[in-house]
Amino acid sequence: MKSINVKEFIDTFSSDESYTSAEQLKNVMDILNDVRQNKDQALLDYTSRFDGQELDEIKVPLSYLKESYEQLDEDIKKALVTAKERIEAYEKSIKYEDRNLGEFTYVYRPLERVGIYVPGGTALYPSSVLMTVIPAQVAGVKEIHVTTPTFERNNITFATLYLLGVENVYTVGGAQAVAALAYGTETIPKVDKIAGPGNAYVAIAKRLVYGDVGIDSIAGPSEILLYVDESSDVDAVVYDVFAQAEHDPNARTFLLSESEAFIQKVEQRMEELIEDQPRKEIIKHSVANNHYPIVDTRENLIKVSNYIAAEHVSVQHEEEDAIVDAIDYAGAIFKGKTTCEAIGDYVAGPSHVLPTDRTARFSHGLNVNDFMTSHSIISLTNETYQSIVGDAAIIADREGLFAHKASLLVRKED
Numbered sequence: 379m380k381s382i383n384v385k386e387f388i389d390t391f392s393s394d395e396s397y398t399s400a401e402q403l404k405n406v407m408d409i410l411n412d413v414r415q416n417k418d419q420a421l422l423d424y425t426s427r428f429d430g431q432e433l434d435e436i437k438v439p440l441s442y443l444k445e446s447y448e449q450l451d452e453d454i455k456k457a458l459v460t461a462k463e464r465i466e467a468y469e470k471s472i473k474y475e476d477r478n479l480g481e482f483t484y485v486y487r488p489l490e491r492v493g494i495y496v497p498g499g500t501a502l503y504p505s506s507v508l509m510t511v512i513p514a515q516v517a518g519v520k521e522i523h524v525t526t527p528t529f530e531r532n533n534i535t536f537a538t539l540y541l542l543g544v545e546n547v548y549t550v551g552g553a554q555a556v557a558a559l560a561y562g563t564e565t566i567p568k569v570d571k572i573a574g575p576g577n578a579y580v581a582i583a584k585r586l587v588y589g590d591v592g593i594d595s596i597a598g599p600s601e602i603l604l605y606v607d608e609s610s611d612v613d614a615v616v617y618d619v620f621a622q623a624e625h626d627p628n629a630r631t632f633l634l635s636e637s638e639a640f641i642q643k644v645e646q647r648m649e650e651l652i653e654d655q656p657r658k659e660i661i662k663h664s665v666a667n668n669h670y671p672i673v674d675t676r677e678n679l680i681k682v683s684n685y686i687a688a689e690h691v692s693v694q695h696e697e698e699d700a701i702v703d704a705i706d707y708a709g710a711i712f713k714g715k716t717t718c719e720a721i722g723d724y725v726a727g728p729s730h731v732l733p734t735d736r737t738a739r740f741s742h743g744l745n746v747n748d749f750m751t752s753h754s755i756i757s758l759t760n761e762t763y764q765s766i767v768g769d770a771a772i773i774a775d776r777e778g779l780f781a782h783k784a785s786l787l788v789r790k791e792d
């Protein structure tokens with residue numbers, strides 16, 4: 379594919395119709411309203427329509443989870459436990475603790491009831507079970523409810539849920555699952571916050587229910603921004619592009635370099651390897667519509683990296699320290715030629731649930747603290763109170779809020 383410079387990219391990209399088109403929004407809104415009104419019946423209807431499954435019940439019996447786990451081979455059991463231990467250790471290390479600051483205390487409390495979306499449309503995502511449920515468990519969430527459009531009685535998603543001890547699992551996907559968690563149905567309870575990644579329908583639905591329920595972030599179709607140079611390995615870069623593209627036709631891949639010659643080597647190799655990819659149909663669609671090879675100066679490439687604020691930024695470059703330092707906005711940065719993005723998908727430690735669609739400008743990857751809420755406890759000594767009450771009263775006076783002023787001054791000592 380021909381490369382473009384940063385200016386050409388900004389012109390095309392900002393005028394792109396992203397997956398959140400008005401039509402998509404309307405479709406998702408209709409699904410949300412239907413589930414709100416018709417509850418379980420709507421879930422059964424959408425599951426038949428979008429997933430081709432005629433279900434009798436939505437809740438997965440615990441015996442299915444147990445059987446799924448027991449039938450796993452030892453090598454995958456061991457891999458899941460390795461991932462579990464690394465993710466747990468990471469989340470425990472970053473968990474906020476109560477802080478006593480004398481007259482002020484910040485306290486952190488786990489959420490009571492959360493809903494977790496585990497994707498399962500074109501692939502199974504046991505790794506997303508680990509990357510969402512473990513932070514919630516480390517936070518101490520009291521009730522965890524998981525929805526996933528996964529139907530086979532024995533499958534690795536159910537097995538991983540069993541490994542983590544999750545008992546409330548429902549076979550519902552897409553916007554309808556988000557609606558069920560946000561508003562409640564006969565089977566699925568209304569939760570306080572919904573977390574977890576998914577495709578465009580899931581991402582739009584989370585946007586729309588926010589406010590009625592909390593959400594973690596917009597963790598929609600996957601993205602990677604690769605910043606590479608002549609020292610990078612061409613095949614490794616190609617597989618990094620394909621690894622994101624194979625998630626979804628809407629997945630986006632940005633390939634940035636100061637070297638046109640290197641970009642052309644990667645583009646050429648992509649053409650050679652694409653036909654051999656088992657998920658080539660999805661990859662081709664993603665690459666044809668959402669792949670951006672960009673060549674420009676260092677300064678412009680850094681600016682555009684911060685503009686895109688991609689879910690994953692992978693820096694494979696001789697001057698990686700300087701480039702990583704200059705990047706302010708990204709879901710997660712993978713530094714160096716060995717630390718590829720896919721290691722973060724599975725076992726590195728930090729959650730792979732990351733903001734997409736430029737939302738890393740203002741939100742961050744999922745972690746234990748997203749499953750907690752904090753409040754301050756303010757308890758002033760009388761001495762402090764008496765020293766500041768006059769200032770408070772005069773501001774209340776100027777706001778014209780006289781009951782505020784009175785409540786302050788009634789406690790003032792002469």
Ligand SMILES: NC(=O)c1ccc[n+]([C@@H]2O[C@H](COP(=O)([O-])OP(=O)(O)OC[C@H]3O[C@@H](n4cnc5c(N)ncnc54)[C@H](O)[C@@H]3O)[C@@H](O)[C@H]2O)c1
Nearest residue numbers: 497498499500527551552575576577599600625626731732
């Ligand atoms: N950002 C992140 O942190 C992150 C992490 C993991 C996965 N992902 C993303 O998760 C997604 C997984 O996507 P998926 O599709 O395989 O699974 P999914 O579970 O997200 O979506 C499947 C559901 O989409 C709904 N759906 C499909 N076609 C529809 C239509 N025409 N109208 C309404 N609803 C429809 C169905 O209800 C189906 O159950 C990918 O986009 C992947 O990139 C993102």
Ligand SMILES: N[C@H](CO)Cc1c[nH]c[nH+]1
Nearest residue numbers: 503505506600601723730
């Ligand atoms: N790359 C995805 C996040 O965008 C996460 C994932 C799960 N499994 C494989 N990959």
Ligand SMILES: [Zn+2]
Nearest residue numbers: 621622625723
């Ligand atoms: Zn991935």
